[in-house]
Amino acid sequence: xxTTVTPVDHANPIATLPPSFRWGVATSAYxxxxxxxxxxxxxxxxxxxxxxxDAIDKGDTGEIACxxxxxxxxxxxxxxxxxxxxxRFSVAWPRVQPRxxxxxxxxxxxxxxxxxxxxxxxxxxxxxxxxxWDLPQELEDAxxxxxxxxxxxxxxxxxxxxxxLQDRIKTWTTLNEPWCSAMLGYAxxxxxxxxxxxxxSMRAVHHLLLGHGLATERMRAASDGRHEFGITLNMGVSxxxxxxxxxxxxxxxSDALGTRIxxxxxxxxxxxxxxxxxxxxxxxxxxxxxxxxxxxxxxxxVLGVNYYFSETVSGVDEDGNDTDxxxxxxxxxxxxxxxxxxxxxEIVPEGFTQLLVRLHNDYGLPIYVTENGSAFDDVPDExxxxxxxxxxxxxxxxxxxxALARQQGADIRGYFAWSLMDNFEWAYGYDKRFGIVRVDYDxxxxxxxRSAYWYRDTIxxxxx
Ligand code: FCB
Numbered sequence: 209x210x211t212t213v214t215p216v217d218h219a220n221p222i223a224t225l226p227p228s229f230r231w232g233v234a235t236s237a238y239x240x241x242x243x244x245x246x247x248x249x250x251x252x253x254x255x256x257x258x259x260x261x262d263a264i265d266k267g268d269t270g271e272i273a274c275x276x277x278x279x280x281x282x283x284x285x286x287x288x289x290x291x292x293x294x295x296r297f298s299v300a301w302p303r304v305q306p307r308x309x310x311x312x313x314x315x316x317x318x319x320x321x322x323x324x325x326x327x328x329x330x331x332x333x334x335x336x337x338x339x340x341w342d343l344p345q346e347l348e349d350a351x352x353x354x355x356x357x358x359x360x361x362x363x364x365x366x367x368x369x370x371x372x373l374q375d376r377i378k379t380w381t382t383l384n385e386p387w388c389s390a391m392l393g394y395a396x397x398x399x400x401x402x403x404x405x406x407x408x409s410m411r412a413v414h415h416l417l418l419g420h421g422l423a424t425e426r427m428r429a430a431s432d433g434r435h436e437f438g439i440t441l442n443m444g445v446s447x448x449x450x451x452x453x454x455x456x457x458x459x460x461x462s463d464a465l466g467t468r469i470x471x472x473x474x475x476x477x478x479x480x481x482x483x484x485x486x487x488x489x490x491x492x493x494x495x496x497x498x499x500x501x502x503x504x505x506x507x508x509x510v511l512g513v514n515y516y517f518s519e520t521v522s523g524v525d526e527d528g529n530d531t532d533x534x535x536x537x538x539x540x541x542x543x544x545x546x547x548x549x550x551x552x553x554e555i556v557p558e559g560f561t562q563l564l565v566r567l568h569n570d571y572g573l574p575i576y577v578t579e580n581g582s583a584f585d586d587v588p589d590e591x592x593x594x595x596x597x598x599x600x601x602x603x604x605x606x607x608x609x610x611a612l613a614r615q616q617g618a619d620i621r622g623y624f625a626w627s628l629m630d631n632f633e634w635a636y637g638y639d640k641r642f643g644i645v646r647v648d649y650d651x652x653x654x655x656x657x658r659s660a661y662w663y664r665d666t667i668x669x670x671x672x
Contacts (some may be wrong), residue, residue: 209512221611222604222666231620231667232294233287233644236340236384238270239631241300243277247315250306252335252342253352257400268637274629275652280323286332286645286654287628290664295332296578296624297323298340298384305365308344312368320369324376334377335576335624338366338423340384341393341400348401353412356495359419366423370430376391377493378435381512381578382423385442386416387466392476398635400643408509414494418474421503428506439474440512442577443467445559445566447520449542454523454530458539461486462521475571477505490536514565514626515606516551518559520544549602550583550640557605565614566618574619580606581626582631583640592655594646599659625663629654 238254258269276283287295301308303316327334347358362382370380383389392399394410403409424437446462448455464483472480478501479494487493522540524530530538548555560580567575582602586594603632607623614620630643638649644660647653 209635211645219605219610220669221615222327222670224611224615224672226609227671229670230293230576231629231663232292232296232335232622232624233290233348233663234296234624234626235276235492235628235631236298236337237300237303238340238342238628239633240274240276240283240629242271242273242275244271246277247303247319248306249300249303249311250318251345252300252302253345253348254342256345256348257402258622260402261552261568263402265637265639267581268632268639270632272649273632274647277319279652280319281326282328283628284323284330286656287327287332290644290660293333294335294622294624295327295335295628296335298337298342299369300342301339301365302342302344304368305344308347308361308365309554312372317369317372325375328376333379334373335379335381336369336377337381337384338362338369339382339389339419340387341368343400350396352401352403352406353415353419354394354405356415356418359422361525362419363422363426366424367430370406370427373430374403374427374435379437379438379510380424380435381440381510383416384440384512384578385514386420386439386470387442390415390430391465393584406490410485410487410492411495413469414496414500417470417504418500420474421500421506423508424508425503425594436509437506438508438510438512438576440514441467442469442514442516442579443563444515445518445556445562445565447518447559449455449520449522452523455521456523457537458521458523461537462539471567471571473501473504474508475505475573477501497548508573510621511567511571511573513564513565513575515560515577516580516582517549518563521553550585551636553582555582555602555605557609560606560609561613561616564610564618565616566619568613568616572619574621576621577610577623577626579626580610581642581644583642586630586641586646586657588646588655590647592646592653594647594655594657596612596657596659599644599657603659603663 285478390409390412394403394412446459448459466478520542526584527539584598627642629645630641630647633640648656
């Protein structure tokens with residue numbers, strides 16, 4: 209990489225981040241690894257979902273992805289050259305425990321063992337996510353997350369990974385974005401396993417949280433005290449379009465289903481009363497058994513926050529009705545005219561500050577931003593270089609938003625850019641590029657974009 213350093217602008221709030229602030233880049237297994245049938249790995253729900261006609265844009269699959277499974281050492285060199293402190297990666301359950309049952313697969317865990325050593329040798333600290341959506345297919349066949357047993361299976365699998373890597377890895381996060389697993393996977397059918405059943409999605413929420421609690425309790429019991437444990441949630445801010453009762457109620461419901469349904473049980477040991485009332489009205493119950501909430505409330509050392517956008521919502525449809533033909537309340541996202549990313553997501557950095565301060569005030573946990581970033585329609589030059597000013601400006605405003613939240617008292621200790629490199633963006637396939645490093649999928653060549661140099665230089669400047 210080029211070695212010129214862009215000096216930090218001292219009028220920028222980013223300049224107030226202390227030298228102790230920790231920086232990282234993030235990826236996830238299915239999005240980058242490829243090698244889906246190698247080393248004893250069995251199928252996950254994403255391998256199956258990718259075969260469903262029209263489920264994924266252009267019929268893309270994770271079969272090869274960034275071929276990271278075969279290119280890991282050179283990818284770690286890229287990470288090292290960015291000068292980051294941390295690398296957040298996820299472990300593929302069906303690699304480590306094929307079919308989601310039985311003993312650990314030595315070849316599967318061996319990959320993460322080598323990755324860990326390679327990172328440490330490069331001076332980069334590994335940060336683990338145990339579940340980034342790639343459930344072994346056999347566990348989905350047995351009912352998936354709506355089935356209580358999956359929570360216990362997850363705890364067993366987590367212990368396999370912990371036993372193998374705990375001597376070298378300090379931070380252990382259980383789930384990435386359980387909202388996506390439950391809602392996109394089981395209610396909206398947009399993600400694997402592609403089910404459309406709201407009642408099942410609510411059972412999935414509870415079992416995901418239970419799995420988090422069971423796994424964390426067991427890992428902590430086996431820890432010598434050197435580790436920290438947490439979970440990553442995706443959140444935003446929902447602002448009512450007007451002050452009407454219907455719009456305010458739509459914002460409340462969105463906050464209840466997006467944020468409080470996870471954080472209230474995790475931190476306070478109870479589901480929010482307004483949500484439980486809503487669910488009862490819709491004939492849905494959370495499958496809570498005696499003792500579950502105690503398990504779910506196991507202490508969190510760190511809360512991972514993934515932020516991409518915020519929304520303005522209305523509780524009425526275009527004709528002013530507040531219920532839909534099924535009698536369910538209307539929740540409609542209202543465009544506000546802000547600039548959009550290639551995902552169609554509004555760019556709302558001030559919502560990020562607001563979210564972080566609110567999380568601090570309401571839940572009081574140490575926070576790491578475990579994902580933040582943006583997709584744009586990158587145009588490479590003939591050398592593959594992308595001058596992604598739009599992505600730089602997104603990072604600049606959002607890292608600035610983090611700095612402002614710190615100034616307002618939020619205990620934010622670090623930030624991970626999503627993502628190290630372009631990768632398989634789930635139902636959007638390879639078309640949406642979030643990387644700070646470009647991947648040419650024909651040649652697998654990696655080329656750092658301008659945002660990679662900007663990120664490296666920002667980190668360097670802040671270290672003084
Ligand atoms: C998050 C996911 C991550 C990536 C980004 C864009 O919801 O955790 O895998 O797809 O969105």
